[in-house]
Amino acid sequence: MDPRIERIEGAIRSVRERLQGLSPETGIVLGSGLGRLADSIESPLVIPYRDIPGFPVSTATGHKGNFIVGKLGGKTVMAMQGRIHYYEGYGMESVVLPIRVMIGMGIRNLFVSNAAGGVSFNLHLGDLMIIRDHINLLPNPLIGPNLDSEGPRFPDMTRPYDPSLIKLAEGLAAQMGIEVKKGVYIGDTGPSYETPAEYKFYRAIGADAVGMSTVPEVIVARHAGIPVFGMSVITNEAHDDYSEDYENDGEDVVRAANAAADKMTRLFKKIIEHI
Numbered sequence: 001m002d003p004r005i006e007r008i009e010g011a012i013r014s015v016r017e018r019l020q021g022l023s024p025e026t027g028i029v030l031g032s033g034l035g036r037l038a039d040s041i042e043s044p045l046v047i048p049y050r051d052i053p054g055f056p057v058s059t060a061t062g063h064k065g066n067f068i069v070g071k072l073g074g075k076t077v078m079a080m081q082g083r084i085h086y087y088e089g090y091g092m093e094s095v096v097l098p099i100r101v102m103i104g105m106g107i108r109n110l111f112v113s114n115a116a117g118g119v120s121f122n123l124h125l126g127d128l129m130i131i132r133d134h135i136n137l138l139p140n141p142l143i144g145p146n147l148d149s150e151g152p153r154f155p156d157m158t159r160p161y162d163p164s165l166i167k168l169a170e171g172l173a174a175q176m177g178i179e180v181k182k183g184v185y186i187g188d189t190g191p192s193y194e195t196p197a198e199y200k201f202y203r204a205i206g207a208d209a210v211g212m213s214t215v216p217e218v219i220v221a222r223h224a225g226i227p228v229f230g231m232s233v234i235t236n237e238a239h240d241d242y243s244e245d246y247e248n249d250g251e252d253v254v255r256a257a258n259a260a261a262d263k264m265t266r267l268f269k270k271i272i273e274h275i
């Protein structure tokens, strides 16, 4: 058997044993500083990544390393409290393994979230941005012999983020009085933040927000035909004028994400209630 499949199936077996018959309908990936959404999950069953064979452990600031399975918006959800980033030094197979485990557990939708830098001048600290599309500057997680049991060799990417979920989210956000913007997320490797010239470059090629995650997870979900809803929380704004009084700082990013986590949590819960 392909060793990649053995690893995925080994992890799925171990998680299934712990789930006590629960079958999650929606997977959720919680970005930097956004792990608090997991506190809203009722009757939570916590599965630490370190207890799952073959699993990477998240080392990033603001990331715990647990699956949390329970009820949100009346549905059974499986949330990743902490994700794995390529910049941590893990290979792409490790970065996307948790997504493949959630797919193996039968999720029918994937919600992804992240802390991101505002590249567009329309995005400001604390804004929520529905991800309409992405640009990938990370290695593609599907490189290598195709895992035919997961999906096709050349998966379509015409609608990377599900149009009907976007519409639903926009409608519900309006009803709830939560302002949301919509834009393109560009994912690069990090871990260094962008230079002023890079922020300008990203803006010029059509990106609205930038971060160091999400895109590989979305590619793997779309490979398997899973509809995706994505949201960025804008935690800092692009400073591309060589100002002398500004620095990007990881702790500030986590603080800003924490401050917006409640808004995002309420919206995610409401969307999940309606799907």
Ligand code: HPA
Residues within 6 Å of the ligand: 115, 116, 117, 118, 190, 193, 194, 210, 211, 212, 235, 236, 248, 253
């Ligand atoms: N750049 C890259 N990743 C990020 C940023 C940023 O400005 N903010 C939060 N994550």
